Amino acid sequence: MKRKHKRLLLVLVSLGLLGLGTAILLSAIEDNLVFFYTPSEIENKSIKNDQVFRIGGVVVNGTIKHSNSFSSFSLTDFRKTISVTFKGVLPDLFREGQGVIAEGSLKADGTFTATQVLAKHDETYMPKEVADKLKSSGLWKEKFSKNEYFN
C-alpha cells in the first residue's frame, strides 16, 4: 500500500468512527431529552403516563399544602392549572406567586408527580422558560419582571 492510500484509509476510518460516535451521541441525547411544557400545552400533546418532562408556571396563591413529607401545590399559566405533588424539601426560592419548574410525570388522574422542583431564577424571580412561554401567549405581565406581583 502506498503512503497516499494509507493516508486515505486513515481518513476514511477516522470519518467512519466520527460518524459512528456522533450517531451514538445523538441517540443518547434523544433518550435523555426532557421537554418543557406549560399546563395548557399538556392537553394538546399526547404524553404517556411514564414520560418524564418539565412543567412550568406560577404557584397559585393559597394552594401550597403539606402532609407528612409530601407537599402539593397548583401551577398555572393563567389558562390552565394543574396540581402537583412532590416529596421532599421545597427549594429556598419556592413561594406563592413565584414562577417554578417541576420535573416529573403525569399520573392517570391528571395530576403531576414531581421528582424535582426547581425555583432557580434570575433577579426577576421568574425562570426564563416560564417567562418566554407567558410572553409568547400574551399573558406576560410587566409586574412579574419588577418583582411586584407579591406586594
Next chain:
Amino acid sequence: MIPEIGLFVLFLALIIAAIQAVVPMVGAVRQDVYLMALGNRLAVIQFFLVTISFTSLIYAFVISDFSLLIVYNNSHSLKPLLYKISGVWGNHEGSMLLWVLILSMFGAALAIWGKNISPTLKARVLSVQSMIGVAFLAFILFTSNPFLRLNPVPSDGRGLNPVLQDPGLAFHPPLLYLGYVGFSMAFSFAVAALIEGKIDDKWGRWVRPWALAAWVFLTAGIALGSWWAYYELGWGGWWFWDPVENASFIPWLLGTALLHSSVVVEKREGFKNWTVLLAILTFSMSLLGTFLVRSGILTSVHTFATDPERGLFILLILFVTIGGALGLFAIRAPIIKNNFKFAPVSRESALLYNNLFLTIGCAIVLLGTLYPLFLEFASNGESKVSIGPPYFNITFLPIMIPLVAAIAVGPMLSWKRGVIGELYVKLLFAAGSCLITIFIVLILVPEGPILAACSMGLAAWIAAGCLIEWASRIRLFNSKSITNTGRLIKSSKSANGMTLAHLGIAILIVGITGASAWQKEITTSMAIGETIKVNNYSLTLKKVQIGKGPNYNLERGTFSLIKSNNSSIIMHPERRYFPVARQATTEAAIKTTLLADFYLVIGESRDTIDNKNEWTVRFYINPMMFWLWLGVATMVLGGLLSLSDRRRGISIPVRKKA
C-alpha cells in the same frame, strides 16, 4: 465624584488599549525597538487605569453609595462588609469590569516579568492581548456601564441575592475569571506566533507557565463553585451538569489538553500546530462560557440580566475573535513544519492519547450543553428542552475511564520510543494494587455495586502507577551516594508537580465513586423528640430555636446523630429568611469525617392535624466526600508546585543541557 473618575479612567484605558493593540505590532514588523518597548509601558498603564476604575467601584459599594444604579440593585446598607465587596462582581456590569481587570493584569504581568522572551514575540503578544481588551472595554462602556447614576437617590438598596451571600461564593467568581481570562495569554501567544510564523521549543517553554497558572485558577474556581453548591443549595450533590457548570468545565477539559500538548512542543518540538489550535480553542471556549452565562441565554442562578443587546455584542466579539484566530490559523499553519517522528509506544503517543480523549470528552459536554439551544432556535422557541445528567453519565464517563487509566502508564514511557517490556514489573505491581483494592472494597461493602469496587481499583491503579514512576525517577530504593532527601530536593519540581496532580485525580476518583455509588438519602418530616434511623445511625430532633443574624432571621434546629457504638454528635442546620429580598436560604449542617459526610437540611415547618409542629428534614450520608475535595486540592497543589519550578519560570527560556 469618585464614580465619574472611575468612568473617566475606564475611557482612558480604552484609548490606551487601542494604542497598545497597534503600536507594539507595528514595532515588531518594523523591528523598531522603541515602539516594541512602548508596549510594556502601555500594558502597565492600562492595568493601572482599570485598577483605579475597579477600586472606585469597590469604594462605591463599601460606602453604600445608592446614587449608583448598580449599588442600589445589588447592595444594602445592612449587609456585612465582605458581601458589600463581593457584591461588586455579583452582578453583570461589575463582573465584566473584573474580567477586564484580570485581562489587563495578565498583560501587565507579561510586560513586567517576561524579560527574557524574544522582544518581537512579546510585543505581538501584548498587542493581541490588548485587542481583546479593546473589545471588552468597549463592551462595558457601551452596553454595561457600571457607573450609571440614579436620580433621585434611593434611601436604601435592594440587597444582594441571599444565596450569593456566602464566603465561598465571594471568591468563586474571581478565581474562575483568573482561570478563564488566564487562557487569554495562551491565546495571545498562539496568535502572535502565527503572525510571526515561528514556533519552537522556546515558545512552548514561554507559554506553558501561563497556561498552567490559568489551569490552576480554573481548577480551584470550579471546585470552589462546586463546594458552594454542595453546602449552600442543600441538595446534597456537588455537580449537576448544569449548563453554567458545563460552561466552565469545557475550557477546563481543553486547557488540560493544552497543558499536556505544550509539553511535547517544549521537549520535542512536536504537535506545534495542534498546540496552537488548542490554545485558540481553549480561550474561545472561555469566551463562549462568558457568552452563555452573561447573555442570559441560559436559565440559571448565574444569569443576572437578560439583555439582548449585550448578548449580541458578546456574540460579535466571539465571532470576530474565534473566526479571526481560526482564519489566521488556516492561512499560517501550513508554514509551520512539524519535523519529528515517534514510535506508537512512546511518551508522545501517550500525550496524543490524552489529547484525543480530552477533546472527545469536551465535544460531548459541548454538544449536550448547546443542543437545547439549537433545538429551541430551530423550532423558533416552541420546543424547550433540557438534557439531564443521564446523558452526561452514559457518554462522558466511559470516555474518561480509558483516559484516567492511562495516567498510570503515560509518565513511565520514555520519549521517542518506549519499551513496554521494561514496564512489565512496574505495571504488574500497579495491577496487583488494583486487584487487592477491588477485593478489599468488595469485602467491606458486600452489597456492591461491583462497578464502585472496580472504580476504587482504578484509583489504586493510578495511584500505584504514579508512586512507582516517582520512586524510580528519584531512585528512592537505590541509595548510594546521596541521601533520599537530597535527591528529592534535587528532583524536578515540575515533574513532582505532575505526579502530585495525577495522584489528585486518583484521590478525586475515590471521592466521586463513594459519593455517587453509596449515597444514602432520606426525606421525612419530624416533630420535636422524634427519631429516625438510617443504616447504623439514629437521628433525633431535639429542639428548634428562632434567632436573628446580621441581615436575616433564622430557625435553627438542634439534632443529635448517634451511631450504633454510641458516639454522638450534635448538628445545627439553619433556615434563614432575608426580609430585604423576601427570600429564604437553607444552611445545611455538615459533619465531615474521613469516611463520610453527614449532611442535614431543615425545611419549612407546619402544623399537623393534631396541632403538633413538624419540620421537613432531609438527611444525607455522602461517603468519601472529604476525598473528593482533597483530590481537587491535591491537583491544585501539584499545579502550583510545577509552577514554582524556577527552571520553568516566566522569564527563563534557556534550556539546560542535560
